[in-house]
Each structure stands twice: as structure tokens, then as C-alpha cells.
Amino acid sequence: MKSIVCIKRVPDTEARIRVARDGAGIDPAGVKYVMNPYDEFALEEAIRLKEAAGEGSVTVLSVGSGETSEILRTALAMGADEAVLLSSTESTDGLGIARALADEIRGREFDLVLCGKQAVDDDDMAVPSMLGELLGLPCVTVVVALAIDGRRAVAHREIEGGHEVVEFDLPAVVGAQKGLNEPRYPSLKGIMAAKKKPLEVKEVRLAEPKLRIASLEEPPGRAEGEIIGEGTEAVPELVRRLRERALI
Amino acid sequence: MGRVLVYAETRHGELRAVAREAVTAGRDLAEELGGGVDAFLLGPPGTADRVAELGQYGAERVFVAEDPAFEAYAADAALRMCEDLLGRDAYSAVVFPASAQGKDLAPRAAARLDRGLATEVVALGADGDGPIATRPMYAGKAMARVSFAELPALISVRPNVFRPRERPAAGAVERVVVASEPARQRVTGIETGDRVALDVTEANIVVSGGRGMKDPENWSMLEDLVDALGDDATLGASRAVVDAGWRPHAEQVGQTGKVVSPSLYFAIGISGAIQHLAGMRTAKTIVAINRDAEAPIFSVADFGVVGDLFEVVPALAAEIRRVSAEV
Numbered sequence: 001m002k003s004i005v006c007i008k009r010v011p012d013t014e015a016r017i018r019v020a021r022d023g024a025g026i027d028p029a030g031v032k033y034v035m036n037p038y039d040e041f042a043l044e045e046a047i048r049l050k051e052a053a054g055e056g057s058v059t060v061l062s063v064g065s066g067e068t069s070e071i072l073r074t075a076l077a078m079g080a081d082e083a084v085l086l087s088s089t090e091s092t093d094g095l096g097i098a099r100a101l102a103d104e105i106r107g108r109e110f111d112l113v114l115c116g117k118q119a120v121d122d123d124d125m126a127v128p129s130m131l132g133e134l135l136g137l138p139c140v141t142v143v144v145a146l147a148i149d150g151r152r153a154v155a156h157r158e159i160e161g162g163h164e165v166v167e168f169d170l171p172a173v174v175g176a177q178k179g180l181n182e183p184r185y186p187s188l189k190g191i192m193a194a195k196k197k198p199l200e201v202k203e204v205r206l207a208e209p210k211l212r213i214a215s216l217e218e219p220p221g222r223a224e225g226e227i228i229g230e231g232t233e234a235v236p237e238l239v240r241r242l243r244e245r246a247l248i
Numbered sequence: 249m250g251r252v253l254v255y256a257e258t259r260h261g262e263l264r265a266v267a268r269e270a271v272t273a274g275r276d277l278a279e280e281l282g283g284g285v286d287a288f289l290l291g292p293p294g295t296a297d298r299v300a301e302l303g304q305y306g307a308e309r310v311f312v313a314e315d316p317a318f319e320a321y322a323a324d325a326a327l328r329m330c331e332d333l334l335g336r337d338a339y340s341a342v343v344f345p346a347s348a349q350g351k352d353l354a355p356r357a358a359a360r361l362d363r364g365l366a367t368e369v370v371a372l373g374a375d376g377d378g379p380i381a382t383r384p385m386y387a388g389k390a391m392a393r394v395s396f397a398e399l400p401a402l403i404s405v406r407p408n409v410f411r412p413r414e415r416p417a418a419g420a421v422e423r424v425v426v427a428s429e430p431a432r433q434r435v436t437g438i439e440t441g442d443r444v445a446l447d448v449t450e451a452n453i454v455v456s457g458g459r460g461m462k463d464p465e466n467w468s469m470l471e472d473l474v475d476a477l478g479d480d481a482t483l484g485a486s487r488a489v490v491d492a493g494w495r496p497h498a499e500q501v502g503q504t505g506k507v508v509s510p511s512l513y514f515a516i517g518i519s520g521a522i523q524h525l526a527g528m529r530t531a532k533t534i535v536a537i538n539r540d541a542e543a544p545i546f547s548v549a550d551f552g553v554v555g556d557l558f559e560v561v562p563a564l565a566a567e568i569r570r571v572s573a574e575v
């Protein structure tokens with residue numbers, strides 16, 4: 001089983017986000033960066049598939065600046081075999097990222113491309129579907145269960161109020177949702193081994209963005225709220241307020 | 249130019265609420281761009297007889313493709329149909345709901361058409377010929393205004409934000425044949441579990457429980473509150489209780505869960521971590537019930553009750569039932 005896993009370096013979800021003075025991006029000062037949480041599920045699934053098959057490989061790809069090699073090392077420590085950094089400091093949109101990944105993936109042999117279902121910075125949830133389209137492959141997004149039998153695969157895809165059961169053939173693109181598995185932590189042995197695994201850096205040119213960010217602002221704060229009271233005595237007043245707003 | 253095409257989502261041949269929302273958003277955008285709005289949808293045979301109501305929300309034409317295979321989401325056919333329709337008329341924008349279907353389909357269209365995509369849009373306007381969209385990033389910790397390098401602009405609109413508004417137009421239903429090609433992925437079934445819960449992104453009222461609930465058994469108390477609030481209400485959960493295995497991930501509200509914008513949000517026994525606040529701060533009214541008066545959740549709540557949730561929540565359900573019975 002040969003898998004390619006696409007990962008992204010993003011601010012930790014516990015990070016407080018401040019918009020930079022130029023209004024074009026966020027201020028990275030004091031922000032801790034991590035592997036996108038959904039990518040951990042994608043990577044874990046690829047490692048498990050390789051382990052279950054007893055053969056194959058896991059290649060991790062990422063588009064980003066030099067600092068992105070940190071999360072690629074983490075992926076190698078978790079159990080990926082090799083990493084490729086598509087290095088660029090240019091900014092683009094989701095489609096530009098998907099094109100850069102697709103250009104690299106086309107030249108490789110693989111059974112499965114796995115991505116996190118969405119990156120928690122841009123929150124586009126676009127790259128997996130775009131990759132499927134650019135590569136002309138089956139693509140299933142928001143996957144919470146995946147079963148592979150030879151060249152046939154069945155995925156459970158999360159939808160409103162339930163799951164879709166989706167059948168497709170390999171090779172394919174899968175977007176991983178939380179719940180697909182329980183990602184492992186890198187072991188000490190894994191961290192040591194990662195130092196000797198290949199991490200290739202390739203300079204790439206990114207496409208001009210088709211979507212332009214005109215401005216970025218912090219959301220308006222909420223108006224000061226009110227403590228209605230303490231305990232059950234506050235309940236009638238709370239219900240009266242909610243009825244006043246025609247909410248119940 | 250100026251026309252807007254809208255993907256009107258169906259499941260089992262029935263329009264979903266997000267279809268009406270997307271048509272409403274599309275019509276408002278078309279008005280700003282100086283054009284009209286058309287809708288397209290897929291469903292099993294018989295669907296065309298049930299979708300003229302989209303005219304009530306402003307759709308001038310409703311293009312319908314019918315096939316037994318369109319009982320569930322058919323990504324390849326929907327994409328082909330979208331592409332065909334864009335070849336027939338000049339459209340300035342295509343609007344999708346940011347639902348499970350729309351969030352899968354819109355980026356496929358963006359890649360196929362080589363156009364920019366703005367997802368989870370919460371406000372739409374126009375600047376000259378092109379749309380300007382407002383969309384959250386970092387789960388709402390920042391708001392971006394975005395524009396498109398080329399038209400048509402591809403846009404998905406967040407559920408529960410663009411409330412359906414009636415504005416009758418012709419709503420002329422036109423059957424369309426989608427060239428059949430083997431689907432790359434096929435939906436062979438939909439599993440909804442024992443209880444068909446309203447999705448947390450689509451509910452008008454969300455009752456979320458956190459660590460303060462102490463035990464998964466205690467959720468019957470929240471279910472009772474949901475029941476008292478009626479059919480528009482559903483359950484949500486904090487990351488802590490999902491990670492603990494108390495509640496399914498589908499209910500998780502926050503940055504690694506769902507971002508919700510209901511009319512009314514109850515945060516019960518939830519302290520209010522940054523990643524949770526990011527997921528619910530756009531709710532119109534927030535009620536927090538927590539024992540700790542210093543909990544960060546009170547800083548975003550419109551109404552707070554400090555106290556033992558095991559006493560307050562049953563009293564709240566009873567009071568809601570009492571006043572509802574008075575009407």
C-alpha cells in the first residue's frame with residue numbers, strides 16, 4: 001500500500017489570532033504552529049494501511065516555507081518513510097496549493113492520496129476535492145471510516161445527521177475527518193529514526209491566487225452580556241428574556 | 249452577465265432547507281449584480297414535480313436532472329450539470345450551500361473551471377461586476393473580505409446565515425439530461441442511526457454540554473431540554489466530552505468540530521476554551537449555565553446563570569414547557 005499524505009503547518013487551535021498591521025495576514029508573533037489536526041488522522045490512516053498490508057510506503061508532502069520542515073519531521077517521527085517540502089514563500093489560494101500538490105503527485109506511484117478534510121487556518125475544505133479533480137481520481141471527503149479490499153474501497157462520509165456509504169476504486173483521494181482513527185504520538189525511537197529519513201526540499205512556483213483577500217479583520221466583539229442571577233431562581237427571568245427576543 | 253446559478257441540494261428527491269437559503273443568497277447577489285437567479289438540482293424520477301417552490305424564493309428557472317442514481321449525492325453528475333449550464337448562459341457566480349454536499353462539490357467545480365472559490369461565506373455584496381464575499385478564517389477568529397480574479401465566482405454559503413425570504417419569480421422547471429459517464433465514486437447508502445438528529449449546523453437552537461455534565465448518563469437531562477425547546481433544537485458538545493468518548497464527533501462545536509450560527513445557543517457546563525468560542529460566537533443569542541462565575545464562557549454570553557446545572561437545567565426545561573403551554 002503506497003500512500004501520499006498531504007499536510008499543512010497551521011496555528012494551534014488554542015492560539016489567539018491577531019490580524020497583522022497590514023491587514024493581509026495574521027501576526028505570527030507568539031503563535032505556536034503545529035501539524036493541522038485533521039492531517040494527523042490522514043497520516044495515521046496511511047501508516048496503519050501500510051502496517052496492515054505489511055508492505056508499501058508513506059510519503060508526506062507539504063507546500064510552505066522552510067519552517068514547514070518541522071511538521072514534516074514530526075510526520076517522519078510518527079512513521080512516514082519520506083518527506084517532500086514543496087518550498088515557496090509565495091502566497092496563493094486553495095487551488096494554487098492543490099495544483100502544486102497535484103504536479104508533484106502526478107510523477108509518483110501511489111494507491112491512495114490522503115489529506116486532512118480541511119486545514120484549520122483557511123478553513124476552506126477545498127484541497128482534497130480539488131486534488132481529486134486535478135488528478136482525475138475518485139475522491140471522498142469527510143471520511144470517518146475506510147475499508148480497503150484489493151483495489152476496491154468503501155468509505156463512510158459524514159453528512160448532516162448521518163453517514164453516506166461511498167464505494168470507489170483505487171487510486172483515489174480521501175479527506176480524513178476526526179473519528180477515522182486515534183493518531184499515535186511519535187515515540188522516542190521514531191523521533192531518532194526520523195533524523196535519518198529523507199526530507200527533500202524542492203523549490204516550486206505557486207500559481208497566482210484566483211481568490212484575493214482584500215482585507216482581514218478581527219471579528220466584532222460581542223456586546224457585554226448579563227448574569228441574570230444564581231441558581232434556579234434565575235430561571236423564570238431567563239425564560240422571560242428569551243421570550244422577549246422571540247427565541248422560544 | 250450578472251446572473252447567478254445556485255446548486256439546490258436534495259436528499260431522496262426532497263429539497264433541503266439549505267437549498268432555499270442558497271437560492272435566497274443567490275437572488276440577493278444577482279440583484280446587486282443586475283441579473284436574475286436560476287437553480288439546478290438532481291434527484292430521482294419525480295423530483296421535478298416537487299421543486300417549483302424554489303420560484304417562491306426568486307428562482308427564475310429551475311433546472312432538474314432526474315435519474316434513479318440521484319437518490320443520494322452524485323458528485324460527478326452534479327459537476328457535469330453545473331459545467332453544462334455554465335456553457336449555456338453567462339453566469340457571474342455559482343452559489344452552493346456550505347453543506348456536506350456543497351463543500352464537496354464547490355471545490356471540484358473550482359478545479360474543473362479554474363476559478364476562485366470562497367467557502368462558508370456569511371455575507372455577500374458586489375463591487376462593480378464581481379461579488380465580494382465575507383468569510384471567516386481560523387474558525388471565525390478572523391474575518392476576510394475576498395474578491396475574485398475571474399468570473400464566474402464560486403461561493404458556498406454557511407447554513408443558517410442567509411434565512412430564506414420569499415420573493416416570487418417564475419420558477420419555471422426545465423428538465424435537463426446529464427450525459428452519463430461512470431461515476432468515480434458512488435453513494436450506495438445513507439445511514440442515519442436510530443435517531444435522526446437535526447444537524448448541529450442546521451438547527452435553530454443548539455443545546456451544548458461540556459465537562460461540567462460530569463457523566464455521559466446525564467445527557468438525558470439535555471435531551472429533555474431539547475425536547476422542551478421543540479423540533480428546531482438539537483444537541484451539541486464541547487471538544488472535551490467528544491475526546492472523552494461521551495458524545496459523537498458529529499456533535500462537536502468548535503475549531504476542530506463544527507462552526508454554528510443558531511438563533512439560540514445554550515452552553516451548559518462549558519468553560520469556554522478559545523477553540524470552542526470560535527465555533528459558536530456567531531450565534532445570535534448565547535445562554536451560559538455554569539457553576540464558575542469566572543468561566544470565560546460568560547464573556548461571550550448574552551445571558552448567564554451561575555449555579556448548579558443539575559438544578560438549573562431541569563427547572564429551565566419545566567419553565568419552558570409551562571410558558572409554552574400558556575400560549
